[in-house]
Amino acid sequence: MSAPFDLTDDSVVVIIGTGAGGGTLANELAQKGISVVALEAGGRHLPEDYINDEWPSFSQLAWLDKRTTSGGWRVAKDFSGLPAWIVKAVGGSTTHWAGASLRFQDHEWKGLTHYGEIEGANLLDWPIEPAEMTDYYAKAENKMGVTLTNGIPGLPGNNNYKVLEAGARKLGYEHVSTGRMAINSQERDGRSACQQTGFCFQGCKFGAKWSTAYTEIPAGEATGNLEVRENAHVLTIEHDDGGKVTGVVYADPAGNRHRQAARAVCVAGNSIESPRLLLNSASSMFPDGLANSSGQVGRNYMRHMTGSVYAIFPEPVRMWRGTTMAGIVQDEARHDPSRGFAGGYELETLSIGLPFMAAFLDPGGWGREFSSAMEGYENMAGLWIVGEDMPQESNRITLHAEEKDQHGLPVPNVHFTDHPNDVAMRNHAYRQGAAIYDAVGATRTLPTPPYPSTHNLGTNRMSADASKGVVNKWGQTHDIANLFVSDGSVFTTGAAENPTLTIVSLAIRQADYIAEQMNQGML
């Protein structure tokens, strides 16, 4: 049974957020016998609650608190109040995620070294050597049951995959597979095999897809060392005169405020809420926000270079049947500046249902050009482009000067503009994506703009030099020894790969570090 801890118990580690980073860290610490209180703004939804219907599922799970947008990205115009697609629930965005679980390529840990200075980009090397991550990646893959690792067979290819694969092979691409997916291709860990329902983005009703909601969290609770307090929205982090954090203040659904004391605080609210929380916790001692002596909190916001290509064929594809994202072409993931840009990208199968297609195919589009594309829905195949985008200081999360949320705190503004490298890479990817489908007889291809961000990264980045980032190589803030960041916001650069496997690996690694620091009496 999970232990309820007292609000005044200052021996607990408080984790804010229970997604990929927070949920993993909570379990890892609990397994080591460390007392943990995990505070989660959302409620607890489990497979029996998930809904196979896009909009109702979105209302059930998505983070819908007020946010604003600015910058040159099209999202600011088409979805001005919805910069990102992030979950507010126990399990965080691992409820919605598709399961693609790729390791970084070695050179991607050292962006500045390999790409060189790029004008307008705030490139930096991660303060981590690729070899340091090998064991942690292996642990994460085992924990998550990633296919094509640990002897786990790949998922069977669905219709959407078969179209992608056939086209990619015709173009001469070689690294084509159903990919490394944290989705059970066979029963494992008491969770069932994938039944190919096609609603991975709505929460997996079979529990075949790894999500901290029904893996890490209950495993941690079973130790008796972890208490997950849901519907607990953290508003500020408090510190003492010595500059150490001492606890957090959170609101319950009735709006009542509570203070949970803490020995250490780990922030894992995803890359918009985490920097917002640090900024909202400004005090006379830290007037620019906690852990912000570098001025980098909220900056270098990355969202991956993304886009989609849908293609219409003379015959049905029915891409919505089966796994949403189990299909990948990796040949373009390499760094090869002869293509006209630094870094690389992956092409992954993607399907969205008819309701989301209407919203995302060409936001704002109308007339027969649009509706005739919708008419082709049954005959469509689709892929998602995910590539490395350039960190830019001016792409950032700031506190809105006037707008307040339901708790009276300034809402976050998300400012983003593509770097020319991002644009060049996207255009290349649009061409290659269309060529794949043209090669197998597409009659029309639809280069679709990026959706609200699903990969939110970089806003509390890791750096060796305390003046260039917010946290050190362990995710510990440079300024405050008992304040950690444990989510995707620590990414120094984004790499071409979907981020979650790396977030989970870093969380496992951070748990080891925190335990060691505690043993040494440093925390």
Added chain:
Amino acid sequence: MTTPRSVRSMTRRELLSSGVAAGSALVVGGGFVAHSTEAWAMEPTTLSPHAMATLVQMARDIYPHDAIADAHYAVAVKSHDESAAADPAYARMMESGVRVLDTIAGNRGFPDYLGTGWELDRVKILRSVENQEFFQAVRGGLVVGLYNQKEIWGHFGYEGASFEEGGYLYRGFDDIAWL
């Protein structure tokens, strides 16, 4: 669609003959919009029947699917009457938006928007107002209002929820035959 009592008390023939044919198949009468062949009618509470009929036509012109009945477009725009009932400023915005469409149509030699015979001509009228709040409210509402109607998913081949059927593992997730 709910058929209002006043309308229901008339026979269908009486109802249709009491109104005026507006555009293709819509009939606008005292307090109602009806359809000449589909069995539905609606009685807006706040917006005029003419405005309502115009919104239905506009919805089809924005997202034209020739095999989808007007009834679904009517369902998709019905919420504007509800919003108008709750907010007089919204009602004024809607009514004046329709008047603008009619005025532009008039300037181009058509009786009004509904009386503009070809879709191409109506679309040209809409293009001229597409950045205005009125147009954006109607178009924006349709994205969910139209495409999220389960009744029309079949037209697109979309099968909706699959969990209850056990997913597609044994129901054709990999059945593509033409590749």
